[in-house]
Amino acid sequence: MPIKPDDFCQVFIVQSKVLSLLIFILIGVLLEYVVHYSLKIPYVYTHIFYLLILLAAIWYKRDAVYLALFFGLLHIVVYYFNSGHRAYEPVFRAVMLCMIAYIAGSIVACMTHFRDEVAIQNGELERTKEAFKTANKKLNLLSSITRHDILNQLTPLLGYMDLSEELTHDPAHLEIIHKEQRIINTIQKQIEFTRNYEDIGVKEPIWYNIKGYFHELTPSYPNHSIIISESVSSLEIFADPLFPLIFPNLIDNSIRHGEKVTSITLSSYEEGDSLILVYEDNGNGIPIDEKEKIFERGYGKNTGMGLFLSREILAITGLSMRESGQFGQGARFEIFVPNGAYRFID
Structure with a gap:
């Protein structure tokens, strides 16, 4: 042997x-x-x-x-x-x-x-x-x-x-x-x-170039007279591979519920050791009593899944989202990005 x-x-x-x-x-x-x-x-x-x-x-x-x-x-x-x-x-x-x-x-x-x-x-x-x-x-x-x-x-x-x-x-x-x-x-x-x-959390998170990705969305809405702009510099965010679903969900939400939306902007700023990514439109906004309900599964006039899914996707890498706009002046969604989950590239 x-x-x-x-x-x-x-x-x-x-x-x-x-x-x-x-x-x-x-x-x-x-x-x-x-x-x-x-x-x-x-x-x-x-x-x-x-x-x-x-x-x-x-x-x-x-x-x-x-x-x-x-x-x-x-x-x-x-x-x-x-x-x-x-x-x-x-x-x-x-x-x-x-x-x-x-x-x-x-x-x-x-x-x-x-x-x-x-x-x-x-x-x-x-x-x-x-x-x-x-x-x-x-x-x-x-x-x-x-x-x-x-x-x-x-x-x-x-x-x-x-x-x-x-x-x-x-x-x-x-x-x-x-x-x-x-x-x-x-x-x-x-x-x-x-x-x-x-598919959430199944694949490894990756870095997303927010500026480039947001620009790619603009041609997807040719039939709407909405100006989509951003001022996020060279920002990258570490997120789940389903992250690309988030902004289309927000834009669809603006178009469907904002009624009078003509402008959508994306910006960011640092606060302490974190970063806040801000999505805003100039539509009707969200009533105070619905600001948290809109993130619940099944809530809304349609399937009520978009914002619920967006929050779940963000949570995979420790990100969170809330609505902080004033009703009547437009919706404002803030995405909180912790230290280590964002970076600025040259």
């Missing part, structure tokens, strides 16, 4: 430890013989024992005490042979060697245990992440198939309703058909919302 590389490495490491221990013992014996026994220097050289014991503690943890005990007894014996009498100094030094070995070994043992616990937790975390990814992938696939099937059924239904509208001239029937069409359109928008909402 061939030896696996991992097994070979384990054998090599074990053999290296044993060889190193033998070398440590040999060094200790040589020091005792040459320095202590032959040269009659009883103490200074023992500092090298501390180094050898600390090195042994790294590999053998508290078992390094045995090496310290060996060095200590060897030191006591050689001291006795040299002096011919017993003394407290070598005994005290031997005790110190054992204490250092035990303390160092205990510290290494605790660190090793902590490292192993962290490795186990990291392994469990990785397995949990993989399980979540797998479950999320399956759920996304299931919801995608479900959305596709529902939309496939709604499309011919809309076709039949258009045909019904052409075949009838009864105002009452036409009103019913129009209500049915609005309901189907709402269902389609809600399905689109579920597709966007399930």
